[in-house]
Amino acid sequence: MPSLPFDRETAVRLAESAAILAVALVLFIGLRGRILVFAQWAGLPRLALAPVRLTLRYAVLAGAGLLILGRWGFELGTLLAFLGTILGLVAIGFVAVWSVLSNFLCTFVLVVFKPFSVGDEIEIPADHVKGRVVDLSLIFTTLQVSEDETVLVPNNVYFQRVFKRRVGRHTVALGEQLRQTAPHPPEPTRP
Numbered sequence: 001m002p003s004l005p006f007d008r009e010t011a012v013r014l015a016e017s018a019a020i021l022a023v024a025l026v027l028f029i030g031l032r033g034r035i036l037v038f039a040q041w042a043g044l045p046r047l048a049l050a051p052v053r054l055t056l057r058y059a060v061l062a063g064a065g066l067l068i069l070g071r072w073g074f075e076l077g078t079l080l081a082f083l084g085t086i087l088g089l090v091a092i093g094f095v096a097v098w099s100v101l102s103n104f105l106c107t108f109v110l111v112v113f114k115p116f117s118v119g120d121e122i123e124i125p126a127d128h129v130k131g132r133v134v135d136l137s138l139i140f141t142t143l144q145v146s147e148d149e150t151v152l153v154p155n156n157v158y159f160q161r162v163f164k165r166r167v168g169r170h171t172v173a174l175g176e177q178l179r180q181t182a183p184h185p186p187e188p189t190r191p
Contacts, residue, residue, distance in 0.1 A: 017068045024064030031057050099154075103139045106155040110136070111175045115158065118177045119168030122153075126161045129153065132168065136177045 035053040039046055070076045116122055116133060122143060123130040129151055131143030140152040157163075 013071050016071050020064050020067050020071070024060050027060045028057050031060065099156075100139065102156045103154050106159055107136070107138050110141075110155060110158060114174060115163075116165045117168070117171035117173055119171035121166040121168060123164040123166075124153070124157065124161055125164065127157070136174050 032053060035049055035056070036046060039049045066076055066079060069079060110116075118133050118136060121130070121132050122141075129143065129145070131145035131151060133141060134144045134150065135142035136155075139155060141155055141158075143151045143153055145151050
């Protein structure tokens with residue numbers, strides 16, 4: 001009888017890994033169809049269950065990967081702790097950056113759709129804020145609320161709350177305001 005290039009235990013592990021992978025692939029492919037049938041039965045649009053479908057399908061693959069690694073001697077507790085740590089760091093980073101990115105992207109939407117201009121009077125009734133727009137930066141809109149007081153309103157507020165606008169007498173488009181306040185390179189000095 002010819003000998004295998006590996007021992008019996010390795011052959012068993014390979015067979016178990018192949019079986020786990022085969023079951024996972026059947027579930028991965030089968031879940032798509034079953035979830036679409038359920039959506040049709042429930043009268044839901046296909047896209048409504050897309051996040052659920054993707055989460056379940058990739059959870060099956062992740063579970064299969066963990067089972068296969070466990071069959072090859074990896075400590076699942078250690079792997080889960082490692083993955084939990086990585087996911088926790090990603091979540092913390094996402095939450096920390098989300099607000100800044102939201103305001104940054106909202107600035108560009110404000111510039112494109114021009115709901116108000118520098119010089120207009122804006123009122124946000126839900127926040128009891130009312131003032132004249134005096135500046136727009138990449139994160140905030142500055143409102144002059146009195147002679148010696150300004151309020152910085154995050155730019156994403158205009159997409160979360162209703163606001164009132166009164167057109168000012170002397171206005172500047174938001175895009176022009178951003179170009180005026182953008183840092184300019186220093187002028188070259190002559191010797």
